Amino acid sequence: xxxxxxxxxxxxxxxxxxxxxxxxxxxxxxxxxxxxxxxxxxxxxxxxxxxxxxxxxxxxxxxxxxxxxxxxxxxxxxxxxxxxxxxxxxxxxxxxxxxxxxxxxxxxxxxxxxxxxxxxxxxxxxxxxxxxxxxxxxxxxxxxxxxxxxxxxxxxxxxxxxxxxxxxxxxxxxxxxxxxxxxxxxxxxxxxxxxxxxxxxxxxxxxxxxxxxxxxxxxxxxxxxxxxxxxxxxxxxxxxxxxxxxxxxxxxxxxxxxxxxxxxxx
Amino acid sequence: xxxxxxxxxxxxxxxxxxxxxxxxxxxxxxxxxxxxxxxxxxxxxxxxxxxxxxxxxxxxxxxxxxxxxxxxxxxxxxxxxxxxxxxxxxxxxxxxxxxxxxxxxxxxxxxxxxxxxxxxxxxxxxxxxxxxxxxxxxxxxxxxxxxxxxxxxxxxxxxxxxxxxxxxxxxxxxxxxxxxxxxxxxxxxxxxxxxxxxxxxxxxxxxxxxxxxxxxxxxx
Numbered sequence: 001x002x003x004x005x006x007x008x009x010x011x012x013x014x015x016x017x018x019x020x021x022x023x024x025x026x027x028x029x030x031x032x033x034x035x036x037x038x039x040x041x042x043x044x045x046x047x048x049x050x051x052x053x054x055x056x057x058x059x060x061x062x063x064x065x066x067x068x069x070x071x072x073x074x075x076x077x078x079x080x081x082x083x084x085x086x087x088x089x090x091x092x093x094x095x096x097x098x099x100x101x102x103x104x105x106x107x108x109x110x111x112x113x114x115x116x117x118x119x120x121x122x123x124x125x126x127x128x129x130x131x132x133x134x135x136x137x138x139x140x141x142x143x144x145x146x147x148x149x150x151x152x153x154x155x156x157x158x159x160x161x162x163x164x165x166x167x168x169x170x171x172x173x174x175x176x177x178x179x180x181x182x183x184x185x186x187x188x189x190x191x192x193x194x195x196x197x198x199x200x201x202x203x204x205x206x207x208x209x210x211x212x213x214x215x216x217x218x219x220x221x222x223x224x225x226x227x228x229x230x231x232x233x234x235x236x237x238x239x240x241x242x243x244x245x246x247x248x249x250x251x252x253x254x255x256x257x258x259x260x261x262x263x264x265x266x
Numbered sequence: 267x268x269x270x271x272x273x274x275x276x277x278x279x280x281x282x283x284x285x286x287x288x289x290x291x292x293x294x295x296x297x298x299x300x301x302x303x304x305x306x307x308x309x310x311x312x313x314x315x316x317x318x319x320x321x322x323x324x325x326x327x328x329x330x331x332x333x334x335x336x337x338x339x340x341x342x343x344x345x346x347x348x349x350x351x352x353x354x355x356x357x358x359x360x361x362x363x364x365x366x367x368x369x370x371x372x373x374x375x376x377x378x379x380x381x382x383x384x385x386x387x388x389x390x391x392x393x394x395x396x397x398x399x400x401x402x403x404x405x406x407x408x409x410x411x412x413x414x415x416x417x418x419x420x421x422x423x424x425x426x427x428x429x430x431x432x433x434x435x436x437x438x439x440x441x442x443x444x445x446x447x448x449x450x451x452x453x454x455x456x457x458x459x460x461x462x463x464x465x466x467x468x469x470x471x472x473x474x475x476x477x478x479x480x481x482x483x484x485x486x
Contacts, residue, residue, distance in 0.1 A: 151391055154408050158390030194426075196388055196406065 011152030013123035027235030052216020100134030107135035281313025
């Protein structure tokens with residue numbers, strides 16, 4: 001097997017890297033692919049929480065790298081999907097416990113066994129980011145449609161290019177079609193125009209994401225969620241399929257119409 | 267005695283020698299290096315030596331016996347030249363026949379140009395260029411990127427970052443871009459910020475006029 005290493009990064013914190021990693025992991029595993037998600041945010045782990053696997057952690061990434069356990073022992077099998085695994089970050093260590101070459105070595109070993117190695121990068125452009133970037137074959141940059149997040153995404157895309165890991169692909173997360181329509185939010189086109197990179201997904205703002213994150217059951221499992229659908233589409237695009245872009249206005253348009261009727265009547 | 271190959275044959279320089287002595291040397295050389303001289307065309311530079319038909323004729327016959335053709339005589343002496351011409355020898359080297367090419371004055375339409383650096387990529391946040399001269403970017407300059415140039419700055423794309431033209435005090439420097447909306451624009455000691463965007467971007471050029479930075483649409 002010759003697995004692909006995909007790094008999910010953003011620069012700015014809180015834009016949805018971890019949510020994206022968990023959902024892509026599940027979406028890819030649900031098609032039968034063998035997937036491991038690696039939380040490389042050492043000292044601030046949370047991918048295990050989002051995936052609902054926190055209580056199963058015995059060994060972690062640093063244990064595997066420092067040889068205190070076999071790599072397979074640090075891989076926690078998902079509750080639902082047989083072919084999905086998590087390598088959690090160490091909570092009690094810091095970023096310097098791991099070097100970029102450690103990550104390359106680990107991922108090269110994992111490539112033999114798995115189809116996909118998804119690395120959840122920490123925020124920032126420090127050691128943790130370098131660790132996450134070093135082994136990657138493909139980089140997904142997550143951003144929100146807001147100026148500060150886009151600025152950081154631009155910086156990250158530049159660094160990815162400088163490391164010759166580019167061109168990065170872009171995920172615009174938490175877009176609110178209603179706000180875009182009213183001109184209160186950057187549109188996907190605005191963001192892509194500024195960043196000048198290829199878009200691989202647009203994920204609408206969706207309350208279901210927060211709910212499912214708190215339950216440790218990623219939103220992609222919720223077939224009614226549009227955000228979940230968007231993550232599933234990204235997974236398909238990663239696999240090389242051509243997927244039509246979701247019509248973001250569909251549902252929101254309906255509510256907008258009602259809103260307009262009400263405001264028009266008053 | 268100096269021997270060198272030319273387009274016309276082997277040129278032997280005897281100009282600083284008395285003729286008799288020179289002739290002896292030449293004959294000695296030829297005898298010593300028959301292989302080299304056999305079949306060659308020989309041109310002698312005899313300098314100011316005055317040679318008459320008898321001397322040249324004898325030399326020519328002597329040389330032809332050795333398989334060497336005396337084909338030319340270079341000399342400052344008019345008598346020697348005339349003698350050589352009479353004997354059917356050339357008195358000029360091809361190189362010398364060619365008119366020396368006069369160095370053409372460069373036309374006014376040829377411009378030397380000035381030092382500039384070309385950046386063919388998008389300059390993203392965190393990228394910085396500092397250059398002694400002009401800077402040309404073929405691509406966008408995103409917010410968070412910086413360009414500092416002692417000369418002018420040209421951006422073939424969106425200019426949204428920070429630029430400083432004429433950074434060493436050149437107030438004649440300009441900044442132009444297809445979409446001129448920099449975070450901050452400096453020329454020399456002047457600083458300006460872009461007004462809020464209005465309408466479709468158009469190419470603009472910014473320069474210092476009456477002590478402030480003015481951006482004007484690019485007329486073409």
